[in-house]
Amino acid sequence: MSSRRHSHRASLIWAAAPQGEPRHARRARANGAAVGSGFDAEPSGRTHPLTDRSANARLHAYDQRVKGAFDRIVPVLKRIAQLRCAPDFVAQAQVIAETELGFRMPEDRLEEAWIAGLDLRTLFAWSVFETYRRMADEFLIEDPLGGRESSSFEAFLQECGFHMLDVTPCADGRLAHAISYVLRLPFGAVRRKSYAGGLFDVEDAVTKWVEIEYRRFREGRPNTADAPTRYLKAVIYHFSSHDPAQQGCAAHGSDDARAARAALERLLAFRQAIENSFCCGASVALLLIGLDTDTDAIRIHVPNAAGEVALDRSVDAARVYDMTCDLAPDAARARVLELVRDAAPDGAPDAGKTQLIARLIENNLSQIDFVRALHGGRYGDHGHAERFMGVGVGFDEIQLRNLTYFAYLDTVEEGAADLDVGCMIFSGLNVSRGLPIPVVIRFDYRGAVPGARERAILHCQRLDRALVERFERQASAGHLHRLLAVRDTDAGTGLEIVGSSLQRDGIGGR
Amino acid sequence: MSSRRHSHRASLIWAAAPQGEPRHARRARANGAAVGSGFDAEPSGRTHPLTDRSANARLHAYDQRVKGAFDRIVPVLKRIAQLRCAPDFVAQAQVIAETELGFRMPEDRLEEAWIAGLDLRTLFAWSVFETYRRMADEFLIEDPLGGRESSSFEAFLQECGFHMLDVTPCADGRLAHAISYVLRLPFGAVRRKSYAGGLFDVEDAVTKWVEIEYRRFREGRPNTADAPTRYLKAVIYHFSSHDPAQQGCAAHGSDDARAARAALERLLAFRQAIENSFCCGASVALLLIGLDTDTDAIRIHVPNAAGEVALDRSVDAARVYDMTCDLAPDAARARVLELVRDAAPDGAPDAGKTQLIARLIENNLSQIDFVRALHGGRYGDHGHAERFMGVGVGFDEIQLRNLTYFAYLDTVEEGAADLDVGCMIFSGLNVSRGLPIPVVIRFDYRGAVPGARERAILHCQRLDRALVERFERQASAGHLHRLLAVRDTDAGTGLEIVGSSLQRDGIGGR
Structure with missing residues (x-):
């Protein structure tokens, strides 16, 4: 695996083309002209009048391309395994790997297969990590979802009366696409920090609030402190309409009402912390x-004019869809706004907040059509189907549903419960099939802060040791492989790989 | 042990009087009229003209009273142990405990001694924890060192051009008195956050800086943002003149030069982080x-006009003492100022900074006399002599030298190295004599933040479990006892005890 700090741009064209596909077709595919997507194949297919069909096609192509790259790994390794007795095995295997996966296997592991056997677990972990690295670098450098073009949404947000949108989705992998897909927001305009059960850290949120407000005072970014805008903190809890008792939020025992109540309590605690800690009407x-999580339809608990939220009153995008799908676009948009106003417990919120909520509902209509067209209205993988585990802090590049099981944490000690759940999930997904659990350990750092890179690397290494200690059995059986990566968020570059359990000299505990 | 949230004030008169001493004498003793201190017994004893003799007497009395309370525990337990065959053992033991230590022993532990034997390890840990609790409550509520009367120093600090003094001493127990004794500053006017080797967390310091600056912008505290004052960050490294190769800073291998260089590098990294992260000349x-640590004399590396520090140039308080001890107070003060100016590498710092450094040097002259009068100019306990280990975040009440071994940490995972050193030290100090290691696990929280108390308690409990896991051998042998305490820093009250390994139902891991 390459551990060069900045990958050469050429390496970013990472998705292997099916054999024989010319390069221009490959690029077109990457840009959303996916053959057979629910949108282009059926241009007349019925969608909501406010649905953005071209965005749906683009988002679908990206999803297919990335998940396809991960899902090709096992079939390709099976083909390679069948060739292991061939006299030119190494050369044949490399041709297959390069053609199908877009990269070569580690030569030494193939060379030694004749005597040591083919270590397919290692090759699997190696391939997952390399696929992740390429996908992350492409995302971070080439911005395939256009999520950094955020100025128009930021302007709209300020018109609505907010200078910051800080969203905490549940850390469940089925919400990883919440910003880019479900809400259709440019990720560059939103602070996303996921927590199990949506239960964000109040102290951390207060620290972030202070930082944002301070920038307004000192630097006038994103607007000056005297502008009458507010900091908007959102939590996304989740539930399953298909299998409510089993596939809801694990952190709340699949109890929708409990999930919503806990999220609201945390939001209120945050507001109270700000109001109690700072004078002059800070709020x-x-x-x-x-x-x-089955349909990707959202519901928003519209607050009333006093900012009060009722758990039993919300505007439900699936119902809005049905009530507006026969209208012309402008009429539909006006009706959405009305439905939002009507959903507040008593007295609608101010015009700005109403506008913003209506926009989120409208955006979600496209996603409802996305799931209808591509998944028959309901995801087939309503349970877990993550490809790897992500542990640490960062992971901006993960904007796809069910690609990653997250455990956002600084230490194994604090995040042990999430890690145990993750290992249990992957024992079912991978270990039961003989495959190891691939774990990406990741810490972002600010390059403007001296020593921050070195501290991020030490952080990765310490976490790796603690992980191996906690999951000693899996690690010593070769069932737990780790990739260690850091990223300079100030530089806006790709990942830097700083270690891996696949290295011959080993890292961490073994 | 009491777990009442707010101790009744009467319980705070905790230091037991020697038998027969009337109550008024006890109060006088507490107020500094210590019989036999180096100051009152020899009123004509030679001290530096700038030494504050009455402060020395007061500080000495407090030190003696607190350490005396801890050091009476073992002799008292020995006396109690000798009585265990007496028919009225329980009553006799309680009389001794109450008279000598100021509190009663847990009755059930004494009652069962006839059959189960007297568990002196438990009684020892119990007594250390109760003594700590009383000492902490007195400190936090009654402010015996007057450290909260900080307004005049704060005004002086602003006159010198600074709106914040943020000091990182090394976490070594021999620096725990750095603020109140060595520098003679009111602890309420100083942010103290200790780190092993003085190597403070840059990211944490930046967060604190933002918070302080934000308050200036928003609330005009401690002054408004347009006042031309700065945030002053100091590090105190340490060395041993008596035994430089053995008793210097363990984190830097007792290498003075390395300790100073590392501290300076960390300071420069902090400044650069601020300058790189914020525009408009932030610094x-x-x-x-x-x-x-043998004499408590400080040296200050006086920066030049450009703020540059030279590791090989400093003003040394012990030398200043010798050069000014024959002058009249005013002349001595003027000479101190001159010596500070001369110590800068080239071009003295601005007048404000020079004033502040001169004040710190002058304050330190009193401490040099303190050590001369009471310890013959050099501490007898130049090595470790801590009475308990303090683990977590907080511990404002610890302002005494060699009372506490600190491990400031959020998790065992991050602080493992400091904890290992602590356990090693106490294996020598305590376990080798058959005594357990008493550990206070402590997290402060802000009561203004909803849920913060509950999170602090969970934090204590999680840390306790991790500690027991790491030091399994000591814990299962009964050699590791823990007290769990939290404190609301917004309320300004005393400690709240939330658990203990001495409870019959157990906590944490066992």
């Missing part, structure tokens, strides 16, 4: 959003 | 201080 605006 | 002022 924040709150937004509680629910997500049906 | 901080830096101060590097060395401490001889």
